[in-house]
Amino acid sequence: MELAAIVVVILVALVFDYTNGFHDAANAIATSVATRALAPRTALALAAVMNLVGAFLGTEVASTVGSGIIEEPQGSSGLLVVLAALVGAIVWNLITWRLGLPSSSSHALIGGLVGAALASSGGVQWGGVIEKVVIPMVLSPVVGFLLAGLLMLAILWLFRRGRPQRLSRGFRHAQTVSAAAMALGHGLQDAQKTMGVIVLALVVGGYHEGFEIPWWVVLLSAGALSAGTYSGGWRIMRTLGRRIIDLDPPRGFAAEATASAVLYTTAFVFAAPISTTQTITSAILGVGATKRLSAVRWGVAGNIAVAWVLTIPMAALAAALAFWALRPLAG
Structure with missing residues (x-):
């Protein structure tokens, strides 16, 4: 029975990973x-x-998600905590996708874990939540905004005498590289969160010791995220690509280059599960502000910010409700 429950949790984790991708x-x-x-x-x-490719580059963030957010739950009730956390994250992902809002799948998962743990009267490692989630959640958009703005100003100065059409053509080619770097960073960050949850389920069920990530967990998580990404998220793409600011190739390159650098730094140096959504959105705002402040559609940015603030508590609420609804299944 416990093995069947673990299989169910793994399958739901991969569904979350797929929704994370699109x-x-x-x-x-x-x-x-x-x-x-x-x-x-x-x-x-x-x-x-x-x-x-990015999913195979590290597992530090996975260890943070698996062992640094909530106290290790026990037995069938523990598996229910993990399952409810995933359900809460999936529900919030689908709601924000339907609304076309670029919210954070990472924070939805963190919120789900916290909400399910609290609903089960389990322990939350608040120190880990504050250090690895809340502080990076606040700092990464600020850093992304400032660095992207500075990089864009540097580009404007360096190429101030260049021909606009020629520069646009060159930066379009450069964007192939920066987009690839951004996608690599997304795989590095987001696939690891699903890995961490799967390993947490295996540990709770007694099928794994420690939080070293097995190769097959990496493979499954990478595959589900990649498949979800290829299916595309056109609603959110319109919001990021067109509704915040009318981007040109130099600004697109600056935003992607900055965001990918922040993703790599937080993953490899701090092992912090930051939001790729917040990082790229703040970078887009940063490059947009160098054009003129009125060029940024601040009303759209405000709606996105509201979704950011609501993500953790709303995913936590959805996970808590899922835990209470599913609790009879745990006996």
């Missing part, structure tokens, strides 16, 4: 599609491949 596909390619640097399907294929 929900966050826009993170990697929206700017490149908006500037016509890449055709939509070409961009999705590139993002899917780089997501797959």
Whole structure:
């Protein structure tokens, strides 16, 4: 019975990973599609491949998600905590996807874990939540905004005497590289979160010791994220690529280059599960602000910010409700 429950949890985790892929596909390619640097399907294929590669580059973030957010739950009730956390995250992903809002799948999963743990009267490692989630959640958009703005100002100064048409053509080619780097960072960050949850389920069920990630968990998580990415998230892509600001190739390149650098740094240096959505959105705002403040549609940005603030508590609420609804199944 316990093995069957673990299999169910793993399958639901892969469903979450798939929704993460199509929900966050826009993170990697929206700017490149908006500037016509890449055709939509070409961009999705590139993002899917780089997501797959990125998932194999590290497991530090997975360990944080698996062991640094909630106290290790026990037995069938523990598996129910993990299952409810995933259900809560999936529900919030689908709601924000339907509304076309680029919310964070990462924070939805964190919120789900916290909500399900609290509903089960389990322990939450608040120190880990604050250090590895809340602080990066606040800092990464600020850093992304400032660095993207500075990089864009540097580009404007360096190429101030260049011909606009020639520069646009050159930066469209450069965006192929920056979009690939962004997709690699997305795979590095987001696939690991699903890996961490799967390993947590295996540990709770007694089928694994420690939080070292088995190769087959990496493979499954990478595959599900990559497949979800290729299916595309067009609603959110329109929001990121067109509704915040009318992007040109130099600004698209600057936003992608900055966001990918932030993703790599937080994954490899701090092992922090940050939001790829927040990172690329804040970078787009940063490059947009260098044009003129009125060029940014701040009303759209405000709606996105509201979704960011609501993600953890709403995913936590959805996970708590899922736990209470599913509790009879645990006996």
